[in-house]
Amino acid sequence: MDVSVDIAALFAGLALSEGEPLYRAIAAILRQKIEDGSLAFATRLPPSRELAGILKVDRSTIARAYEELISEGLIVSHVGRGTFVAKKRVQSPGWSARYSAYGQELSQVMSELPVSLSPRSVDLISFAGGLPVADSYPQEEFSEILFELAESGATPLFDFSPASGEPLLRELVIKHLAERGMPVQDSELIILSGSQQGIDLMSSMFIDPGDTVVMEEPSYFWAISNFRARGANLLGVPIDDQGINIKALEAVLSQKKVKFIYLMPTGQNPTGITMSAERRVAVLELCSKFGVPIFEDDFAGDLDYEGGLPSLKALASASEKLNQMVVYQGTFSKALAPGIRLGWLVAPQAVAERLNFAKRGSDLSTSSLNQEILARFLSRGSYLKHLVRVRALYKERRDTMLKALSSAFAKTKVTFTNPRGGLFIYLTLPEHMDAQRFLDEFAQRSGVSFAPSRHCYVNEPALNTMRLSFIQNSPERIEEGVVRLNLAYQDFERVLVRESGRSRNGSYENSPETVLI
Amino acid sequence: MDVSVDIAALFAGLALSEGEPLYRAIAAILRQKIEDGSLAFATRLPPSRELAGILKVDRSTIARAYEELISEGLIVSHVGRGTFVAKKRVQSPGWSARYSAYGQELSQVMSELPVSLSPRSVDLISFAGGLPVADSYPQEEFSEILFELAESGATPLFDFSPASGEPLLRELVIKHLAERGMPVQDSELIILSGSQQGIDLMSSMFIDPGDTVVMEEPSYFWAISNFRARGANLLGVPIDDQGINIKALEAVLSQKKVKFIYLMPTGQNPTGITMSAERRVAVLELCSKFGVPIFEDDFAGDLDYEGGLPSLKALASASEKLNQMVVYQGTFSKALAPGIRLGWLVAPQAVAERLNFAKRGSDLSTSSLNQEILARFLSRGSYLKHLVRVRALYKERRDTMLKALSSAFAKTKVTFTNPRGGLFIYLTLPEHMDAQRFLDEFAQRSGVSFAPSRHCYVNEPALNTMRLSFIQNSPERIEEGVVRLNLAYQDFERVLVRESGRSRNGSYENSPETVLI
Incomplete structure (x- = not known):
């Protein structure tokens, strides 16, 4: 159903309450119109670019308003087809239309986290967790x-x-x-x-x-x-x-x-x-x-x-x-x-x-x-005695990981920090390598994991960064994990080279290089 | 030091931010003027009534702004002498000037709670707590x-x-x-x-x-x-x-x-x-x-x-x-x-x-x-078995307390609820009797305590109400506690009668009634 709606009229009453971000005010109006039936089920909403033009706001503001309504199940977006009202008129809006600014903002932040990891291999060596484990x-x-x-x-x-x-x-x-x-x-x-x-x-x-x-x-x-x-x-x-x-x-x-x-x-x-x-x-x-x-x-x-x-x-x-x-x-x-x-x-x-x-x-x-x-x-x-013990334990693990990383990534552009304390080594891949993709498509399949750090940035994220915890595994497991990490890295590098070939020359399969093999 | 300050001029820039209550905006201006030295140490501030008149706001708004600055130590109030700037120019305002609206509001609510109880008698029977105790x-x-x-x-x-x-x-x-x-x-x-x-x-x-x-x-x-x-x-x-x-x-x-x-x-x-x-x-x-x-x-x-x-x-x-x-x-x-x-x-x-x-x-x-x-x-x-046991235990304690209250307060205007579940009996004194004063001056001295309920009201508090927990004491202690409560009540009543005599007739000692005794 593609219903023509005078979209500008819907926003005639748009007014910002105290402290309310613009995208929320826009989402609130759409929500209300959906709930009171003014925007009927299956009505097509204008593309975000178009609505942004009508309301003279930034396109990202509209995109964020739509995202919020999508997360509430009030609208759906189909690639290539557009964005539609997904819900019939609701008599009692219930809890979902009532989140506070804090609630909405928190949900927004959290919904950007990857929801689930790929299936783990049985023998996964995890460098991901920021916590000690039972052996210590x-x-x-x-x-x-x-x-x-x-x-x-x-x-x-x-x-x-x-x-x-x-x-x-x-x-x-x-x-x-x-x-x-x-x-x-x-x-x-x-x-x-x-x-x-x-x-x-x-x-x-x-x-x-x-x-x-x-x-x-x-x-x-x-x-x-x-x-x-x-x-x-x-x-x-x-x-x-x-x-x-x-x-x-x-x-x-x-x-x-x-x-x-x-x-x-x-x-x-x-x-x-x-x-x-x-x-x-x-x-x-x-x-x-x-x-x-x-x-x-x-x-x-x-x-x-x-x-x-x-x-x-x-x-x-x-x-x-x-x-x-x-x-x-x-x-x-x-x-x-x-x-x-x-x-x-x-x-x-x-x-x-x-x-x-x-x-x-x-x-x-x-x-x-x-x-x-x-x-x-x-x-x-006992705590001071315990600290002496775990400091020695973790120091050895840190040194093992640093040595293993130095040797495994000697001939690459990978860099990493040299921590004097704590739990973590921070590893930076070459700029074109996305750490989340590295984890999802390569590292976990090779039996090793880590924490991509894109969500730790308040400004522009460095997508090529990741955090390795060195305290959760024995020196032997750390060495084995870094070997796996290096193998996964080599796979990732090869795939990126292939892909860059494809993107330069259209389809990889039809490129001059491959047809000559 | 009594410095003359053009107080109206200080507030020339008074503007409410989004969602900010008026008293906070007023407090913020005074705070800033104290911190930047415009209001010097020992400057006398106008009485709240006067400042309220100047700013054309309610007197309670000024009183609340002053209270906030008093709690931050920036000003002090001496009965009969007035309100003074207590702090010299502060270079670094630090944390105390930075509380969020939540932080300030919460502090306001909490600071209205009684800070400390009177010294407890050694053998206090407490009906105050809203929790079970170890014997159950x-x-x-x-x-x-x-x-x-x-x-x-x-x-x-x-x-x-x-x-x-x-x-x-x-x-x-x-x-x-x-x-x-x-x-x-x-x-x-x-x-x-x-x-x-x-x-x-x-x-x-x-x-x-x-x-x-x-x-x-x-x-x-x-x-x-x-x-x-x-x-x-x-x-x-x-x-x-x-x-x-x-x-x-x-x-x-x-x-x-x-x-x-x-x-x-x-x-x-x-x-x-x-x-x-x-x-x-x-x-x-x-x-x-x-x-x-x-x-x-x-x-x-x-x-x-x-x-x-x-x-x-x-x-x-x-x-x-x-x-x-x-x-x-x-x-x-x-x-x-x-x-x-x-x-x-x-x-x-x-x-x-x-x-x-x-x-x-x-x-x-x-x-x-x-x-x-x-x-x-x-x-x-074990939980279901435990519930059978504590329900029987608490039911007996409830019945004991209800019976004891009925008998102790039979000839008074005291009323109380008859709970079918939970932990509490709610007792209402005659309207002129303040439960907090009853606790502070009479009940605790008689070795019994309870929770005055004035802080449980969102509108006008009923000052004559109190909560009694019946689950924390054995039946014997409950009976003894109610006896004490009744003795304290009789004391309180006698004192109130004396006081009402005083207030009707000026000083009690000089009233016609007493000089004739």
Whole structure:
């Protein structure tokens, strides 16, 4: 059915509500017209280019409005045929027409992620995950602690815990931070249900739609998505092998009003880069000069293999004024075990108090049981012993992977970072090679996987980049995985050469080169 | 220092940003002028009445702006002397000037809560808490399960869990819901880190500033505060002994565009009222008629002492259309143990998928260990046995408290609800008696406590109301607690009589009555 509709008339009442992006206003009008029957089932909508012309807006705005309605099932798009109303008049719009700006923005960000991976080979060597795996957990000690708890009677383990955490665990975390050069007052600390919660609390307490947040480029996907969903305008500042570029950062801070700077100084995710001591000092000087606070996500702070660079927070603690400018968080998910779901956040007292309101609003309380297990583990002194062990383990794995990569990719234009801490090596393919395609069509079939990094960019993504985790496999498996990666790379290269032949000369099969074979 | 400042000139540039409340715009200007030095340290600000006159706004708007700056430490107020700039020029405003609308609104809501209780007597009988206590937990079974886990090797317990929950637990929760008359598809379910998380996810995914949300009046404080912090316009609909008032609800729905209705049909918090079967049907009919979806918080659904009213979700499941209109959540915190931090949320598939995005943004994953413990408990069939036990236990406690209250307050104007489910009895004092004052000055000194309910109102609070939890104490302690409550009440009454004498006749000591004694 191809119904002629006076499309311009539909938009006669187009008016932007406070803070509403244009594409949403356009989608809302179309949604309403579909729901009230003005746009009947199977009505053909004008192509995005045409509607953009009628409304005098950018074509991408229309495309985004259409995408939103497609994701809601209200319209469908058939390549070559056009875009059609897919739904009959709806009496009760229900939940799907009611998402908040946050809800819509988050869904938009998340829907851009690849939905599913190709079928995995049985013997896949995964370099994809950003987490430790079981072979590094302190398994015996965890079991011992579970026995202790079972024997001591489990009652308090299932009681409600104060929102900001169990007193004993708080004390032990403060001790751990003191040992890392950070004197922290009890009133400045919040125990988190994992460090994603810290990102969410900071995001909700500080970001209004339109606020500018500065991040390293590339940065952590789950921070990008959270900040973006709250309407932040994200500015990515390039990172080199010493950390964030100071000149670029200064240029941004001198031009823009910035809400805060989100930084991962040690073992940055996804690049694995650790900020040098000089850069750390320079970043704090800029923060002081421009009065812009820093949210330091030190997720890999306990995994520095060359021995303890001070965190920004530790450096800032020398000056009362600077110390007030840094909110600092860390986690037990990376150096200990991801399932423990515990992290910490340190903020100036007045800020910590308010973040704790948001923590209560978010989940009221963190599991007492997990806090008790971690407190027992810490109070035995086991965490420091564990860190010595896993640092040695992960350092060896890092060195193995670096050596294997150097040898496998010696004769290629592939480059990769040389991390001093954390979990990741960042690998850059030659510019014409798409990392997602490399994964989907070549690497997984060769039995190896990694994390393409396109979703870690806030500006233009570098499609040829990928993150390799070096902590999840034994040295032998790492070596085998890199061999597979190299074989897949060679396949990919060959196919690209063939394809470039095709695209230069029309069909590959009919090109002069092949008919002569 | 009393500096004369052309206050009107300061506000020359006053302009409201999109969605910004007036008081915040006024506070922002004052903040900026303090920070840039235009308003110097110790400058006296005009009284709120005067500034309200100058700016032609309501006095309460100025009062709220001042309160905000006081809470930030930028100004101070001395009774009788006035309001002064408390801070010298600040070079770097830091975090405190950067809170989001959410952050400011949440802080405002939370700062209205009483900060600390009076010193507790050693032998306090508390009716205040909304949670079960250790004497009702299945302690032996919890210990057994911890032994099993310790023996089986703890490894998977510390692994990362999928955002929407462990498959085995999901299966068992679906089975539990099916037994309660709710057929739920796997794709409709999210395992929550406690049901506050469900409130937070729904709030962030659906509420934009200015949206109208309908609630029972009074309602759950942590839902009110969360919705309000996101800028919702809350409408309270009165509740009677059969549940929400249908005529009042219909009037609201026919006049207002409503985002959703938040309801607690069983053992409503704080009133303890359970919605009758007729009301449940009527609510669903209204929801269908007006096309307004329902967020059903069935936190006490497993604690119906008179045997299983169907949830709204169960009733809705007969109609595909209605079924799509109800998002349903429940928790193991009330009927099992609060420290387990696990609940469930059921939504139409497309909505569940998006809520799961928000769940990942909020905490990535819920503790594997707690999920494994609960799954083992459920798969033994122990939860149903436990429910039989605690229902009998709590029913006896409820009956004991009702009987004790009836006898203690027989000759007073005190009234209270008669709950068929849940945890709470709601008590209403005579209108002139303030429940917070009753707690602070009388009840706690007599060794008994409860939860005043003023913060549970979205409109005008009923200051004379309070919530009594009947599940936290043995029958003997309940009887003793009610005796104490009655003694405190008599004290309070006597003091009020004396005070009313004073206020009628000037000072009590000098009144004709007393000088004649």
